[in-house]
Amino acid sequence: MSRREDLLKIFPLGLRGLLKTAVEDFEELQEIRLRVQAPVLLIYDNREYFLSRSGRMDRKRDSAYIVSKEEMCETLEYVGGYSLYAFEEEMKQGYITIAGGHRVGIAGKVILDGGRVRSMKNISFINIRLSHQKKGCADRVLPYLWRGKSICHTLIISPPGCGKTTLLRDIIRQLSDGNAERTGMQVGVVDERSEIGACYLGVPQNDLGIRTDILDCCPKAEGMMMLIRSMAPDVIAVDEIGLSEDIAAIRYAIGCGCRLIATVHGGSMDEIRQKPLLGDLVRQRTFERYIMLGDAHGRGTVEEIYDERGSSLYVGG
Amino acid sequence: MMRGDRRCMLAVKVIGGVLVMGASSAIGWYEAERIRQRTSELRELEQALMMLKGDIRFAKTTLPEAIARLARYHEGSFAEFFRVVSAELLEYSGVSLNEIWRQRTEEILKGTALNAKDREFVASLGDMLGVADVQLQQNTLELAAERLSGEIAAASEKEKDRMYLCRALGVLGGVFLTVLLL
Numbered sequence: 001m002s003r004r005e006d007l008l009k010i011f012p013l014g015l016r017g018l019l020k021t022a023v024e025d026f027e028e029l030q031e032i033r034l035r036v037q038a039p040v041l042l043i044y045d046n047r048e049y050f051l052s053r054s055g056r057m058d059r060k061r062d063s064a065y066i067v068s069k070e071e072m073c074e075t076l077e078y079v080g081g082y083s084l085y086a087f088e089e090e091m092k093q094g095y096i097t098i099a100g101g102h103r104v105g106i107a108g109k110v111i112l113d114g115g116r117v118r119s120m121k122n123i124s125f126i127n128i129r130l131s132h133q134k135k136g137c138a139d140r141v142l143p144y145l146w147r148g149k150s151i152c153h154t155l156i157i158s159p160p161g162c163g164k165t166t167l168l169r170d171i172i173r174q175l176s177d178g179n180a181e182r183t184g185m186q187v188g189v190v191d192e193r194s195e196i197g198a199c200y201l202g203v204p205q206n207d208l209g210i211r212t213d214i215l216d217c218c219p220k221a222e223g224m225m226m227l228i229r230s231m232a233p234d235v236i237a238v239d240e241i242g243l244s245e246d247i248a249a250i251r252y253a254i255g256c257g258c259r260l261i262a263t264v265h266g267g268s269m270d271e272i273r274q275k276p277l278l279g280d281l282v283r284q285r286t287f288e289r290y291i292m293l294g295d296a297h298g299r300g301t302v303e304e305i306y307d308e309r310g311s312s313l314y315v316g317g
Numbered sequence: 318m319m320r321g322d323r324r325c326m327l328a329v330k331v332i333g334g335v336l337v338m339g340a341s342s343a344i345g346w347y348e349a350e351r352i353r354q355r356t357s358e359l360r361e362l363e364q365a366l367m368m369l370k371g372d373i374r375f376a377k378t379t380l381p382e383a384i385a386r387l388a389r390y391h392e393g394s395f396a397e398f399f400r401v402v403s404a405e406l407l408e409y410s411g412v413s414l415n416e417i418w419r420q421r422t423e424e425i426l427k428g429t430a431l432n433a434k435d436r437e438f439v440a441s442l443g444d445m446l447g448v449a450d451v452q453l454q455q456n457t458l459e460l461a462a463e464r465l466s467g468e469i470a471a472a473s474e475k476e477k478d479r480m481y482l483c484r485a486l487g488v489l490g491g492v493f494l495t496v497l498l499l
Contacts, residue, residue: 013411
């Protein structure tokens with residue numbers, strides 16, 4: 001089943017038909033937002049559109065299709081594979097990954113138990129972020145990440161929504177698969193938010209290569225330790241590091257001889273240097289390559305690549 | 318009337334009487350068998366619910382998968398029902414679970430020994446499935462299983478008497494009809 005079909009099957013029949021006719025190219029569709037008694041919004045090619053009642057993408061609100069409470073319940077039923085209880089843990093986090101790797105964010109009335117989120121009910125807001133795997137997006141970057149026969153400890157830096165995870169995913173895939181010149185490496189991925197591999201019922205929906213092991217929904221620090229002990233990876237990949245325990249686990253992983261590829265939110269190298277714990281790693285030259293991403297020249301553009309001393313190796317744009 | 322004709326008439330009457338009594342007794346036996354069958358089907362359903370509960374509790378298996386497993390391991394009267402429901406759920410055809418469940422209950426379970434009240438109970442199970450909380454899902458299945466075991470207890474208690482009654486009514490009805498027709 002294609003990713004388009006995987007996506008469409010979570011909608012009630014009426015909405016399914018409208019989306020089928022309205023969206024020309026699902027590769028350009030980034031988000032679908034549903035709110036009870038509100039218009040369906042589509043983010044397509046970085047622009048916002050209303051889904052019209054006649055099955056078109058429209059900039060005008062007048063003809064917009066309004067989502068009913070029943071349609072919301074039905075959508076939720078299909079999102080959860082008729083079995084929302086199986087996604088209890090994911091619902092606590094506020095999102096569910098569906099077949100095809102798409103991520104469904106949910107919001108509604110939160111049920112607390114001893115001050116902690118136990119579940120959610122009366123879900124009235126759904127945001128579907130479409131997963132697009134861009135195979136080959138790391139082609140230009142990868143040559144800069146090798147030092148002899150070894151891959152450098154690398155940190156990918158970018159503001160939110162600039163394609164960090166997409167780039168990380170492709171780096172993982174290429175390292176894992178290998179090519180004619182370099183043999184593939186054993187890669188361990190700690191996918192805390194299920195974004196890299198987008199596992200659905202344990203099966204990764206994104207291609208992360210043939211030598212990749214994934215610890216899905218596992219806290220990064222604990223996951224890195226587990227992978228080192230259990231899967232003996234050559235490379236460990238993690239997304240969005242930041243907590244003190246992440247930094248400690250990174251030191252441990254590097255100490256064990258693993259190569260590390262990680263991402264972090266940030267607008268510039270200086271911003272990263274000023275972060276309390278991560279800044280220490282930068283100053284100690286733990287990372288050997290820094291990839292800066294931006295969206296000034298389109299989403300996911302590599303703006304610059306630095307080495308551990310801060311010297312620029314590549315300037316994009 | 319010739320003596321031969323009289324003999325012939327008597328033979329026809331006897332054969333007719335035997336046929337009427339045989340048919341009537343067979344109806345009695347059939348009804349008795351359905352009473353026994355109903356109890357055993359209710360037991361099968363109870364077992365299936367417990368299996369479903371186990372799958373949800375320990376493995377958090379999704380319903381399409383859990384019901385498909387039931388279809389594979391269940392050899393009784395519900396195998397076809399579970400097979401059709403799980404296949405339809407896996408299709409994601411845009412029909413909700415309770416609609417699929419209810420529709421298939423009415424279509425497929427009509428051929429079982431369950432009575433209308435039992436079938437309505439099975440149909441109502443569809444409304445309870447797929448809730449957002451594992452504990453709640455387990456509790457609802459437990460509640461349904463409890464209700465079912467009450468029904469089974471009541472059915473088995475009266476089973477022997479009712480089966481005997483059905484058979485006796487079948488035979489006696491046949492005798493009565495035969496006498497009436499002769």
